Amino acid sequence: MPDAPNGAGGELFTEERSAEVVAASFARTPDPRLRRVLTSMVEHLHAFVKDVELTEEEWGAAIAFLTRTGQTSDDVRQEVILLSDVLGVSMLVETINHRTGGTSTESTVLGPFHMVESPPRELGADIALDGKGEPCLVTGRVTGPDGEPLAGALVDVWQANDDGFYDVQQPGVQPERNLRGLFTADADGRFWFRSIVPRHYPIPDDGPVGELLAATARHPNRPAHVHFLVTAPGHRPVTTHLFVAGDPYIDSDAVFGVKESLIREFPVVDDPARAAEVGLPNPFRTVHFDVALLRADRPVVHGAPVGRAS
Ligand SMILES: [Fe+2]
Numbered sequence: 241m242p243d244a245p246n247g248a249g250g251e252l253f254t255e256e257r258s259a260e261v262v263a264a265s266f267a268r269t270p271d272p273r274l275r276r277v278l279t280s281m282v283e284h285l286h287a288f289v290k291d292v293e294l295t296e297e298e299w300g301a302a303i304a305f306l307t308r309t310g311q312t313s314d315d316v317r318q319e320v321i322l323l324s325d326v327l328g329v330s331m332l333v334e335t336i337n338h339r340t341g342g343t344s345t346e347s348t349v350l351g352p353f354h355m356v357e358s359p360p361r362e363l364g365a366d367i368a369l370d371g372k373g374e375p376c377l378v379t380g381r382v383t384g385p386d387g388e389p390l391a392g393a394l395v396d397v398w399q400a401n402d403d404g405f406y407d408v409q410q411p412g413v414q415p416e417r418n419l420r421g422l423f424t425a426d427a428d429g430r431f432w433f434r435s436i437v438p439r440h441y442p443i444p445d446d447g448p449v450g451e452l453l454a455a456t457a458r459h460p461n462r463p464a465h466v467h468f469l470v471t472a473p474g475h476r477p478v479t480t481h482l483f484v485a486g487d488p489y490i491d492s493d494a495v496f497g498v499k500e501s502l503i504r505e506f507p508v509v510d511d512p513a514r515a516a517e518v519g520l521p522n523p524f525r526t527v528h529f530d531v532a533l534l535r536a537d538r539p540v541v542h543g544a545p546v547g548r549a550s
Contacts, residue, residue, distance in 0.1 A: 259286035305448055312447040316408070318352055322449045325349065325495035326458075338478075343385045344534045348481050348497040351467060353406040358396045358420040365423075366434035366519070369415040373402035373436030376506060376525040377518050378482075382429045382470055383532050389429030390533065393472035396422050397433070399465070404441030434518065437506055437525050438464040440489050453494070460494050463487035468531065475533035482529045504529055 251261050262282045269275035292298075312319040324330045330349050338347040361367065368375070382393035398420040400406050407418040425431045445453055445460035453460050465481040483490060483503045490498060506527045509515070515522035 255290075259283045262286070305452075309448045316355075317444065317447075319444075319447050319449055321352060322443060322447075323452075325443070326449055326453065328496045331496045334479075340534065344476075344532045345470075345478050345480055345530075346499045346501050347479050348499060348502065349495060350469075350479050351497075353400075353408060354396075354398060354467065354469070355408055356417070356420070358398060358422040359417045361421040361423060361433065363423055363426065363432055364434065364518070365421060367397070367419050367421040368401075368434070368436045369418045370401055373439070374525055375520045376435050376437045376527060377432065377509075377520060378435055378466070378527055378529065379432040380430070380529040380531060382425045382431065382472060383530065384472075384475060385532055385534055387532075389425075389427070390472040390475065391425060391427045391429060393425040393429060393431075393470060393475075393531075393533075394422060395425060395431045395531075396469040396471075397435075398467045399435065399438045400441050402436060402439055404439055432518075434520060435466070438466055438484060440464045440487055443494050458494065459489070459492065461489045461492075462495060463489040463493055463498060465497075466529075468529070470531045470533065472533055474536050476536050478531060478533055480531075482527065484527075 251257065251264065253261050259282055263279045266275050266278045266282075269278065288294075309319045309323055321330065334347055334349055340346055378397075380395075382390045382395065384390055398406070401410075401414060401419055405414070407414040407416065407420065419435065421433055423431045423433055440461050440463050442460040443462060444450070450460060464484040464487045468480050468482060469477065470480075471477040481497060481502055483498055485503050485505045490503065504527050506525045508523050509526050510523040512522045515524055518524075
């Protein structure tokens with residue numbers, strides 16, 4: 241049979257061979273990666289429709305849902321990313337693309353709130369500008385994979401305030417750049433700053449993604465965390481979170497961002513002399529979070545981690 245103009249090989253559409261017929265239409269795609277992605281997507285999409293025997297009403301509802309998801313997105317709200325987040329796709333893409341081989345700090349999602357540059361601050365500075373929350377001293381050290389200190393590493397941090405909102409969500413309510421800071425590690429790779437113990441907060445749930453969560457009896461909350469983006473010359477950057485042990489949502493993050501290696505205790509320190517030294521009221525909370533970076537020339541880890549079934 242001669243090739244059809246669309247490259248499908250002339251085979252007519254049938255229920256049984258629907259995926260093969262449509263995949264064949266991509267056979268002449270010049271970019272081999274695009275061809276592979278589209279072919280696989282069609283195969284999985286058709287298998288899904290056949291698996292659940294999708295009804296026309298359900299198909300219509302899906303189209304309407306996706307349309308509203310796009311229409312809810314604007315310059316400051318990205319409902320499509322939120323949908324990817326609650327389906328675990330954001331975390332899966334992040335995890336596949338940042339395999340560590342167990343030798344560096346694990347990554348997690350960047351999230352939608354790193355939309356402004358963090359202000360450079362001196363080591364020890366207090367990033368909590370609104371006076372709310374439980375004072376906390378955050379300390380840590382940036383090293384390479386063999387524990388060597390990375391002097392001058394940049395440590396970019398941001399977190400929500402004690403009401404559960406980022407500064408960019410409350411312009412005119414929170415001080416500008418509240419709970420954000422860009423720190424430069426000292427000669428020993430160490431960094432420290434003052435902040436507050438983070439609190440859990442809900443992702444925006446007044447749109448289509450919120451409807452999805454409600455329809456599936458899921459809550460919209462993310463467990464308490466501080467965002468970190470750590471960079472050093474000659475090393476691969478890491479985008480990650482520091483999570484608070486014992487948070488009520490630590491096992492049910494709405495966007496699946498929690499990794500065991502990123503959870504830390506925030507113990508109380510009751511020591512007036514130490515409190516005076518670091519500039520916090522006594523007692524105060526503390527947390528220590530070391531960050532290890534891979535060297536940039538280390539080969540990328542391909543394939544699933546050892547020990548996985550496939
Ligand atoms: Fe966050």
